[in-house]
Amino acid sequence: MQWSPPAGQTAVLAAAGVLLAGAAVLLDPLGRVLVGGAAVLLLALAARERLLRPRLAAGPAGVAVRRLGRTTELPWATLRVRVRDTRRLGLRSRLLELDTAAGPDDGRPRLEARPELARGERDGVLPEEDGVLVLLGRLDLGADPAEVARALGALRPR
Known part of the structure; x- marks a missing residue:
């Protein structure tokens, strides 16, 4: 038997990370840093969930x-x-x-x-x-x- 995070959860994390990365381009420099950091964090979590299946x-x-x-x-x-x-x-x-x-x-x-x-x-x-x-x-x-x-x-x- 196997257990791992749901694939939908991983997809939502990745999609939210991509959306935040796109939104970071439209912001002022400080907003780019904050929203870009959040995007990197969400994409890293999605990659971690995908690798640990x-x-x-x-x-x-x-x-x-x-x-x-x-x-x-x-x-x-x-x-x-x-x-x-x-x-x-x-x-x-x-x-x-x-x-x-x-x-x-x-x-x-x-x-x-x-x-x-x-x-x-x-x-x-x-x-x-x-x-x-x-x-x-x-x-x-x-x-x-x-x-x-x-x-x-x-x-x-x-």
Whole structure:
């Protein structure tokens, strides 16, 4: 299964960027800078959405998250999927949280419990990766994060 921003959203961002770029030509110098900057921002967002398709993909081996520059593979064995609901200033936000870090309840040793890694870090040797945390919202997924979490739970091998 795959999730990515809707194609219509990307098209609207690109069209708005082109319209703002055209309008910037008709403005005074300060207006050109402000409206031109907004046009560049919208066109950059549209290009980012287009390049990161699909943003999230799930398969038998795990979940793949596309980022600028690379795709991060998160295996099912270490993956925790949660939905994070927050409320600030009267607005509710919902995020899909994909986490591979060792936690207190999963039996894997934490970095603090492994003095040889902490000592190696002082010697200039980097310790093994502590995990990956990815947060994706509705705009990144093109769907409600709670629905995506349910679908990932159904796809996860038992």
